Amino acid sequence: MFKKILTYFFMTLGVIFFIILCGLAYIWFADPFNIRPLIATLTSDTPTSVSTTSGGSTVDKNPALSAQQEEALESIGINPENLPTSITPEMQACFTEKLGAARVAEIVAGDTPSATEVFTTRECYQ
Numbered sequence: 001m002f003k004k005i006l007t008y009f010f011m012t013l014g015v016i017f018f019i020i021l022c023g024l025a026y027i028w029f030a031d032p033f034n035i036r037p038l039i040a041t042l043t044s045d046t047p048t049s050v051s052t053t054s055g056g057s058t059v060d061k062n063p064a065l066s067a068q069q070e071e072a073l074e075s076i077g078i079n080p081e082n083l084p085t086s087i088t089p090e091m092q093a094c095f096t097e098k099l100g101a102a103r104v105a106e107i108v109a110g111d112t113p114s115a116t117e118v119f120t121t122r123e124c125y126q
Contacts, residue, residue, distance in 0.1 A: 061081045062085055066081055066112075084125055088125055091124050094121070095121055099121065
């Protein structure tokens with residue numbers, strides 16, 4: 001009787017483990033959250049950001065962003081030089097749809113977007 005209970009217990013654990021492995025394989029290969037480029041950036045041996053000083057003066061990597069916004073983007077592994085320097089009406093509409101008009105107005109005024117907001121709106125500027 002005890003042997004039968006242990007058999008069912010370990011079979012159940014095996015099935016749960018198999019389901020977890022299948023879920024992780026799906027997330028890795030389908031990449032629905034676009035995680036692989038972030039992992040590649042974190043594990044690369046080359047530096048991902050360029051020095052921000054040149055002879056004592058600060059280099060502006062993207063004129064559309066403030067220095068704090070550039071720092072925030074660099075801290076999560078996004079190079080500000082790769083972002084567009086101007087916002088098209090289509091981009092503005094996409095940002096407004098994703099974040100709301102009030103939050104877009106705050107960011108345009110100079111507020112720093114959070115990492116979640118950057119990843120939520122990445123399809124707007126790619």
